[in-house]
Amino acid sequence: MTNDIPLHDGLFTWPSATPQLIGGRCTDCGSFHFPPQDNCPHCAGLAVERQPLSRRGTLWTWTVQGFVPPVPPYAGAVEGFVPFGVGYVELPEGLCVQGRLTVNDPAQLRIGMTMELTTETLHTDADGAHIVSYAFRPVAA
Ligand SMILES: [Zn+2]
Numbered sequence: 017m018t019n020d021i022p023l024h025d026g027l028f029t030w031p032s033a034t035p036q037l038i039g040g041r042c043t044d045c046g047s048f049h050f051p052p053q054d055n056c057p058h059c060a061g062l063a064v065e066r067q068p069l070s071r072r073g074t075l076w077t078w079t080v081q082g083f084v085p086p087v088p089p090y091a092g093a094v095e096g097f098v099p100f101g102v103g104y105v106e107l108p109e110g111l112c113v114q115g116r117l118t119v120n121d122p123a124q125l126r127i128g129m130t131m132e133l134t135t136e137t138l139h140t141d142a143d144g145a146h147i148v149s150y151a152f153r154p155v156a157a
Pocket residue numbers: 042043044045046047056057058059060061
């Protein structure tokens with residue numbers, strides 16, 4: 017764990033065995049957004065507080081990234097690229113969050129299934145540190 021670095025500070029609780037995304041909640045209109053920002057994207061109010069979001073949600077839609085994304089921003093392996101799942105997960109707070117999925121097999125993905133937040137290594141940087149981001153994994157039924 018000592019050589020693991022989060023992709024961006026303030027995106028998810030870190031370090032944590034039960035990670036949560038850190039969203040923004042507007043105390044004026046009550047809506048949530050992710051990633052957090054200082055003004056509310058719904059009402060433009062400035063009364064936004066940081067709040068950990070639910071770890072579980074439902075898969076709203078998904079696809080499999082089957083080819084190397086543009087470099088940059090993609091910093092993962094080009095040689096030996098492994099396709100990865102990408103999806104939107106709808107959280108109980110009423111927002112859809114885009115993220116990587118831990119599985120890339122279409123037979124294991126179904127719209128409406130329960131997903132849970134976890135973390136995974138995106139790539140290793142020049143200093144050998146593992147760059148970690150959030151991802152969603154299917155919850156066994
Ligand atoms: Zn608002």
